Amino acid sequence: MNEYPRYNWSCQGMANFCKGTFLEQELVPLGLCLNCGICIYKWPKSTCVVMEWMYLMGLARDNAAINHFEALFRSLEDINTVLEFAKLEKKDVKPVVQSVFFSPELDNESYKLLEVDESVLDSILSGKQVVIRGDEEDSAVLCTDDKTYDIKEADISNAMLIIPDLKVGKDLSNVGEQNAHITQVTSVMHNYYELRPCKPKVKKLKSLLEENKFSGMESENDESHQGQKYTFQDLLNLVQASEIEIKTALDKLQACHIEGHWRVLDFDFLSQVLNHIMRLCEENDWLTSGIPLEDCCQTLEELFPRSVLEHVVHCYGDSIKPANKTDEEEEQMEIDRITHRYVVDTKFYNLNEDKICRFFAELVLRHAGKFNFQEFLKVWEQTVPSEMKTSLHQLEGMALIDRNCKPEVIWYFPSENLPEDVGERFNFLFKTQEKWTLEEIKPYISDLTTEKMDVGALLTKYARASLQNGIKVFNSRKPVT
Amino acid sequence: MIELQGSLETRQPVPLSGKFVGDLHFTQQKDVPILIIGHHILYGKCMDLEKPFAVLVKNSSSNAEESAMDTDKTPETSYKVKAIIRKKLLFKQRPKPIIANVPKKL
Incomplete structure (x- = not known):
């Protein structure tokens, strides 16, 4: 009420009408009525006389207007009468009384309640935007x-009355004159929206990017390369994950930023690039000294776009920390790496043995179907550069080995193609193989873990453990469908 | 925010807007909120919300249309966070009736 402009309007008319019943000074102008611009008076004794007066003066024309005025007039006398009926003592309650009214512009539709946790609240309060993402058919995220x-x-069945500037007990003092405040309910809600932290739904990213794989500049105009290409902004709108999560996922997919679009490299193309890089390494004996990125790119620039070269070296190599760099600079490089802003400053890379060996294993197994395990080991040994050593842990999450059948076989089983949903994932895994050891299954479910649920907890929930030849194995809890 | 168990209805199906709900008092001693609605009295308590509510208001549609024309894509809808609600007065007990016409002793 206090915010209403004071209006110096003579209350002569009213005083005349009520002559004898009260003194003019007793009327306190409160301000202008928001609806009709008429000055509102507070008269401490009762509202009814005022109402009657307004009616006679033709100010209260219809029921709505009367309701409206009634709403704005709630005298202390009325309040105290009710208090007395309620057998409450005036001295037991605080002097400030808040009379609750529905707002004349009561609107239940335009507001939505969103329950937020600390981290969302923080980002809202710090002025950042939060975004609801996804296609029309996706659920909201x-x-x-x-x-x-x-x-x-x-x-919920409870009614939530939204009241701005509502005072609670602590805000009000125990002393002072009795005073009535008008508070207004702006809307009544029966529902709200909850947030549940979830795994980013990045599977879609892979399928989007695979619509048009990159296999070299010269084949860009081919019929098979006319699929949709996506910029980061496009991906943000289509993939239901946060910016950082999408960047991580792009990194994991080894997507490359080529001419403004994010692309995954076609496998055959990738092997070409990598082969060229490796040959160059062998010629220059870079495997031991490290690859100078700048020289490498300059040599191969005619064959492949520079961004691709840098990307591949980066994916399959580890940058060597030069001795004279400080930690801060290193951090900056890490930031550049995440944002894929390559620094021109020449950097040295060592090819990562595990990644290279894994790549060659994939090359061998990809189109092979089931492969005799012993034979595979031999072929694999031969394909990798002579300085590198193969090891079975490099195959984690990419291939499965069946040691029970004679001869032992290995086949290509990449973890990226598995369903994103936990239930479906386990179903798919147990359909592929009835029993899994912990080491076998771990790489295929580790991306499903959350803060509250590690691999062990996931297995307890979705799998049954048993002993087989003294080794713990897991099989499905539910019948596999 | 005030949360009531159940919902408020009028006897006649008239819009609630502009209507009087009730008086909200607080006791001197323990700050217990008391809400008097009609001839019912409700005792409640003041609670901090475990997770605060953000009050969202949809941005006016004219803006959305403009941006739709600019980009030729599906219109972007945005919501503005108008307020954060951290406290509520919860009235979950059964309302007690007030009996008005008890003759007063003289």
Whole structure:
């Protein structure tokens, strides 16, 4: 009420009408009525006389207007009468009384309540945007900079009355004159939206990027390369994950930023590039000294785009920390790496043995179907550069070995192609193989883990453990469908 | 925010807007909120919300249309966070009736 402009309007008319019943000074102008611009007076004794007066003066024309005025007039006398009926003592309650009214512009539709946790609240309060992402057919997902949440609607039978500037007991003092405040309910809600932290739904990213794989500049105009290409902004709108999560996923998919679009490299093309790089390494004996990125790119620039070369070296090599760099500079390089802004400054890379060996294993197994395990080991040994050593842990999450059949076989089983949903994932895995050891299954489910649920907890929930020849194995809890 | 168990209805199906709900008092001693609605009295308590609510208001549609024309894509809808609600007064007990016409002793 206090914010209403004071209006110096003579209350002569009213005083005349009520002559004898009260003194003019007793009327306190409160301000202008928001609806009709008429000055509102507070008269401490009762509202009814005022109402009657307004009626006679033709100010209260219809029921709505009367309601409206009634709403704005709630005298202390009325309040105290009710208090007395309620057998409450005036001295037991605080002097400030808040009379609750529905706002004349009561609107239940335009507001939505969203339950937020600390981290979302922080990003809202710090002025950042949170985004609801996804295609029309996806369920709604809310993303902050680095986290993803499912949005679920919750209905409750309780009524939630939204009242701005409502005072609670602590805000009000125990002393002072009795005073009535008008508070208004702006809307009544019966539902709100909950947020549940969820795994980023990045599987779609892979299928989007695979619509048009990159296999060299010269084949860009081929019929097979006319599929949709995506910029980072496009991906943000289509993939239900936060910016940072999408960047991580792009990194994991080894996607490359080529001419403004994010692309995955066609496998055959990738092997070409990598072969050229390796040959160059052998010629110059870079395997031991490290690859100078700049020289490498200059030599091969005619064959492949520079961004691709840098990308491949980066994916399959580890940058060597020069002795004279400080930690801060190193951090900056790490940031550049994440944002894929390559620094021109010549950097040295060592090819990563595990990654290279893994790549060659993939090359061998990819189109092979089931492969005799012993034979595979031999072929694999021969394909990798002579300085590198193969090891079975390099195959984790990419290939499965069946040691029970004679002869032992190995086949290509990449973890990227598995369903994203936990239930479906386990179903698919147990359909592929009835029993798994912990080492076998771990790489295929480790991406499903959350803060609350590690691999062990996932297995307890979705699998049954048993002993087979003294080794713990897991099989499905449910019948596999 | 005030949370009531159940919902408020009028006897006649008239819009609630502009109507009087009730008086909200707080006791001197323990700050217990008391809400008097009609001839019912409700005792409640003041609670901090475990997770605060953000009050969202959809941005006016004219903006959305403009941006739709600019980009030729599906219109972007945005919501503005108008307020954060951290506290509520919860009235979950059964309302007690007030009996008005008890003759007063003289």
